[in-house]
Each structure stands twice: as C-alpha cells, then as structure tokens.
Amino acid sequence: MSPPAAAPDTAALAGCEALLRPEGMHHEIELGGIRLGYRLRRASRRTIGFAVGPAGLTVSVPRWVGQAQIDAALRHKSAWILRQLAAQGRRHQAHQDARVDWRDGAELPWLGAPLRLRLAPLLSRTLLQAARPLTQEPATLLLALPADTPPEALRAAVQRWLQRQARTLFEARIALHAGAMGVQIRQLRLSSARTRWGSASSDGSIRLNWRLIHFPVETIDYVVVHELAHLREMNHSPAFWAIVHAAMPDYEQRRRQLKDGVVPVFD
Ligand SMILES: [Zn+2]
Structure with a gap:
C-alpha cells in the first residue's frame, strides 16, 4: 500500500486571486476543495496539456475533446496542478513582500x-x-x-x-x-x-x-x-x-x- 499523497500546500494560494481567477478564464473546477478558474485553449493537438504560470492555469485540449474528459484529466493531474499553483503563490508573495511602499516612513x-x-x-x-x-x-x-x-x-x-x-x-x-x-x-x-x-x-x-x-x-x-x-x-x-x-x-x-x-x- 502506498502512503497517502501529501496534501498540497494550498495555504500559499489564499488571497492569490490572479492565480485562482486568472484573467480571461472561462472555466472553473473544484480541485482539492479549491474552486479554480482556468483558461481553456482549443488547439490542433493530440493530448491534453497543462501549463501553470504567473497568470494561473491554462489547459490546452484537442478540438474533439469534451468537457467530461477535460474534467477527468484535471482531477487526474490535480496534485501536480495545485503544487505548481502553490509554488507560484509563494513566488508572488515573496515579490509582494519585497515591494517598497514609496512614501514617508517606508x-x-x-x-x-x-x-x-x-x-x-x-x-x-x-x-x-x-x-x-x-x-x-x-x-x-x-x-x-x-x-x-x-x-x-x-x-x-x-x-x-x-x-x-x-x-x-x-x-x-x-x-x-x-x-x-x-x-x-x-x-x-x-x-x-x-x-x-x-x-x-x-x-x-x-x-x-x-x-x-x-x-x-x-x-x-x-x-x-x-x-x-x-x-x-x-x-x-x-x-x-x-x-x-x-x-x-x-x-x-x-x-x-x-x-x-x-x-x-x-x-
Ligand atoms: Zn564569474
């Protein structure tokens, strides 16, 4: 029996709206208790691909794939997606913390x-x-x-x-x-x-x-x-x-x- 997978550190995502509600998102799914928005791209490709960047999750799918299949693929890949998003969230936070508030007393x-x-x-x-x-x-x-x-x-x-x-x-x-x-x-x-x-x-x-x-x-x-x-x-x-x-x-x-x-x- 394999040990249970470690729960992804989703705390890093709290308050990270740019990651959870990416601009231009038109789809949503619940993964690991988190409502996650993502952009969906239809492309001439054979497999479903996932990319996580500073602007959140983008899913690229072949033109013929239906929503049920996309949801299944997202669930299957959810641990990886949430890990990547949490890493992005931490990077974003470090960047915010380093930001100088340019006013008297800064x-x-x-x-x-x-x-x-x-x-x-x-x-x-x-x-x-x-x-x-x-x-x-x-x-x-x-x-x-x-x-x-x-x-x-x-x-x-x-x-x-x-x-x-x-x-x-x-x-x-x-x-x-x-x-x-x-x-x-x-x-x-x-x-x-x-x-x-x-x-x-x-x-x-x-x-x-x-x-x-x-x-x-x-x-x-x-x-x-x-x-x-x-x-x-x-x-x-x-x-x-x-x-x-x-x-x-x-x-x-x-x-x-x-x-x-x-x-x-x-x-
Ligand atoms: Zn050198």
Whole structure:
C-alpha cells in the first residue's frame, strides 16, 4: 500500500486571486476543495496539456475533446496542478513582500540593515539636491522633498541616491581588494540587470550592479573579488576559484548570502 499523497500546500494560494481567477478564464473546477478558474485553449493537438504560470492555469485540449474528459484529466493531474499553483503563490508573495511602499516612513535594506525614508520638506534648498543619511536606529535617509511627492518621484530620488552610494562604496572596495590581489581595473561601470550582479571584460573594465548596495559589505566584497579574479582568469575554472579562495577563504558563505537575499522591487 502506498502512503497517502501529501496534501498540497494550498495555504500559499489564499488571497492569490490572479492565480485562482486568472484573467480571461472561462472555466472553473473544484480541485482539492479549491474552486479554480482556468483558461481553456482549443488547439490542433493530440493530448491534453497543462501549463501553470504567473497568470494561473491554462489547459490546452484537442478540438474533439469534451468537457467530461477535460474534467477527468484535471482531477487526474490535480496534485501536480495545485503544487505548481502553490509554488507560484509563494513566488508572488515573496515579490509582494519585497515591494517598497514609496512614501514617508517606508523602509528598504541598505548595506544589509533597514534604511527608513523620511520626507523633510523644510530642509534647506541646498539639501534638496544633497539628500544625506543620519546615523540613527534604523538609519534614516532625509529627503528634502514635499510631503505629497508622488511615489515615482520618491523612488527615482532614492534610486539616484543609492546609485551614488554604490559607486563610492564599490570604488573603495575595489581599491582595497585590487591592491591585495595584484590586479588593476581600467573602468568601473554600474549596471542594473535583474539577474546579474557583476561582469568583467578582458579590457580590464568591471560592471557591478548598483542593487548590491542592499546587501551587507561582506556580500558586496564577494562580488568585487569575483570580478577582480576574472581579470586574471576569464572563466570559472579551478584556477579561477583558487584565486577567489586565496583572496577570500570564506567566499562560499558570502556567495550563499547573495543567492538567498531578497532585493527590493523598484517598480
Ligand atoms: Zn564569474
């Protein structure tokens, strides 16, 4: 006798209307106690296919298949469908949690600790251009902006500030590690790619993602050392990792922090 299948973690679906009532849905079924809407596509194909994405479930069926057969196929596949939907729900939740509410008092991570945004419209005109942090608990970024600043304008101002911070910090960290590793860089550029933290080219220039500024300096240092090591080995060979390890014996731990970290959503 086989053990009962583990109940899918449907709690992750609670409140996820985009997944349970997908846009353009025209069919519904009850699976595992959940009323689930889905899109049905008729196509010239031989089998019934299921796809779960950020917009919920899509079922593709051959033109000749009737509703009873579709329902049976959905029930047969229900454990897989609910697992996929729950995974989508968790991804959606993580994304929501990382979303910054762009208004006075909002917080976002800066160098691995919370940074609170304060709108300070009475700051002098000079400070209007030079937003500066005050070291308190948590650190506060005073922005000389009116209280009714639209979220997009606040986001843009904070992003500019973070990018300036990133450049200054990255330059200092590169100077520190490049000296110790015996390499020289020609140029530093900031990037803002979603999925890439850094890159190096054989002409000696390095790109670092400004979003790294959300992480602790130890984590940023790993990316700096990684890219500097590429100036000696333009690959991920054992020789490359030996250079990284010599410069930073605990690099694996820092690398994990980078992978596990959640970066705020700026849009
Ligand atoms: Zn690399």
